[in-house]
Amino acid sequence: MTYKIIGDDLPNIPWQDKPAGCNGVMWRHDANPIIDWNPIECAARVYNSAVVPFKGAYVGVFRSDYKNGRPHLHFGRSSDGLHWEFEPDAIAWVDKQGEPFQPSYAYDPRVVKIDDAYYITWCTDYHGATLGLGMTKDFQTFTRLENPCVPFNRNGVLFPRKVNGQFVLLNRPSDSGHTPFGDIFLSHSHDLEYWGKHRHVMGKGGQGWWQGTKVGAGPIPIETNAGWLMFYHGVSGTCNGLVYSIGAAILDIDEPWKVLYRTRDYLLTPERDYETRGFVPNVAFPCAALTDAQTGRIAVYYGAADTYSAVAYSQVDELVDYIRENSEVF
Ligand code: BMA
Numbered sequence: 001m002t003y004k005i006i007g008d009d010l011p012n013i014p015w016q017d018k019p020a021g022c023n024g025v026m027w028r029h030d031a032n033p034i035i036d037w038n039p040i041e042c043a044a045r046v047y048n049s050a051v052v053p054f055k056g057a058y059v060g061v062f063r064s065d066y067k068n069g070r071p072h073l074h075f076g077r078s079s080d081g082l083h084w085e086f087e088p089d090a091i092a093w094v095d096k097q098g099e100p101f102q103p104s105y106a107y108d109p110r111v112v113k114i115d116d117a118y119y120i121t122w123c124t125d126y127h128g129a130t131l132g133l134g135m136t137k138d139f140q141t142f143t144r145l146e147n148p149c150v151p152f153n154r155n156g157v158l159f160p161r162k163v164n165g166q167f168v169l170l171n172r173p174s175d176s177g178h179t180p181f182g183d184i185f186l187s188h189s190h191d192l193e194y195w196g197k198h199r200h201v202m203g204k205g206g207q208g209w210w211q212g213t214k215v216g217a218g219p220i221p222i223e224t225n226a227g228w229l230m231f232y233h234g235v236s237g238t239c240n241g242l243v244y245s246i247g248a249a250i251l252d253i254d255e256p257w258k259v260l261y262r263t264r265d266y267l268l269t270p271e272r273d274y275e276t277r278g279f280v281p282n283v284a285f286p287c288a289a290l291t292d293a294q295t296g297r298i299a300v301y302y303g304a305a306d307t308y309s310a311v312a313y314s315q316v317d318e319l320v321d322y323i324r325e326n327s328e329v330f
Contacts, residue, residue, distance in 0.1 A: 001316070003316050003320035003321065004293065004317075005292070005296055006224060007222070008291075010290060010293075010297075011292065011294070012056075012080070013081070013295075014029070014290065014299045015292075015313060016029060018315075024267065025267065025318050026267040026312050026313070029082070029310065032304070032310040034310060035047070035308060037308075042064070043067075044067050044279075045279055046062050046065075047065075047304065047307060048285050048287050048302075048303035049063050049076075049109060049288065050109045050120070051288045051290065052112075057078065057079045058077070058080070059076065060075070060078070060084065061073050061075060061111050061120055062074045062309075063108060063303070064090070065279075065306075070104075072091075072103075073090060073107075074089075081290060081311075082311065090102075093142050093143070093144045094141065094144070096144075096145075103122075106123070108123050108154065108285075108287060109287065110157050110220060110287055111288070112160050112220045114162075114167070117135050118136050118139070119135050119158055120132075121133055121156035121158060122156075123155075126151060127151055129152050129153070129154060129174065130147055130149050130150060130151040131147060131148050131154070131156035131171060133147060133148055145192055148169055148192075148195050149173075149195070152175050152176055155171065155172040156171045157171075157217040159220070159228070159256065160223065166189060167192055168186060168188055169195065170184055170201065171184075171187060171217075172214075172217065179214060181204070182204070182215060182235075183200060183203040183204065183215065184202050184216065185198055186198070186200075201257045203215065206262075206330040208263075208264055208265065208328065210234050210236050210245045210269065211266075213237040214234075215233065215234050215247075216232060217232050218286035218287060218289075219288045220288070221251065222289060224320060229250060229320065230250075230251055231246060232249065233245065234246075234247045240281075240282075241280075241281075245269035246269075246286050246300070246302065247267055248263050248267060249261065249262040250320065250323055261324050261327035262323070262327055262329050263323055263326065263327070268302075268312055269284065270283065272304075274307070275305055278306060279305060280305055280307075284302050284310075286300050286301065286303075287301060287302065288300070291316075295315075297316075299311055299313055300312045
């Protein structure tokens with residue numbers, strides 16, 4: 001392997017080999033969607049969610065849209081990363097004093113382990129949509145920290161380690177609605193409370209109409225010997241609404257606001273019924289990835305049609321090689 005993941009081994013990562021006849025570098029789990037309509041009594045749809053390995057199995061923070069339409073976060077467990085059981089009630093957040101501190105809505109979570117703690121970012125309400133940030137060590141007590149940004153902002157994604165001694169947060173300034181624009185920025189912090197040294201990472205456009213309206217970071221960036229591998233969503237505006245596809249970029253390891261390579265074409269776009277039909281058709285929205293350093297296997301979790309949860313696979317050596325060979329940076 002020329003290109004390698006720098007990280008832990010995960011021998012029980014969900015995995016299927018690339019099917020015969022597939023000429024892409026990302027392929028879908030053949031039993032998608034892994035989470036169907038109405039998976040919990042209170043929730044109509046569970047999608048755009050985040051999973052991490054935990055004590056030999058998997059846990060996750062799941063976007064659960066209630067039957068009144070409002071999204072909340074639910075904790076879930078799985079032994080294989082594919083079959084999930086969810087807590088019936090939303091995660092009960094507390095503030096640093098241990099007092100209840102529940103967001104009025106919460107969606108599109110990401111989860112990252114940094115040292116001995118798990119940090120959760122999500123889109124929350126503070127006089128408009130902005131990023132929420134919380135921490136847990138045991139997935140039993142969930143403590144909210146200061147919101148990193150003022151409104152409006154979405155798609156907050158922390159790096160899995162400090163870079164040059166600072167925490168790094170990808171984020172996407174937005175508006176109060178469905179945001180017809182959007183570039184990915186990056187901010188630094190010494191303490192996860194005060195954020196600054198803001199840098200522009202990448203914008204929409206180039207030759208690729210699939211990412212011509214806006215872009216937003218997806219799963220936690222994956223450290224490789226070629227740089228940070230960042231999956232992202234690219235959005236196209238059509239007569240029939242927005243279409244969300246999945247692309248990827250390689251960011252400089254020490255200066256991660258510098259894009260070294262970036263997919264000219266999408267890696268995955270809505271094609272299957274569970275991606276093209278649902279509450280919001282034509283959405284593939286990645287929020288998490290599991291990786292196995294030993295084999296270079298990557299399992300990407302993405303929300304499909306704002307209705308389902310789905311998984312797609314890739315192999316780091318082939319993927320990084322493809323991105324480098326088919327790159328357009330602008
Ligand atoms: C974005 C977010 C996502 C959603 C997507 C498509 O603005 O709200 O949660 O998946 O739109 O509807």
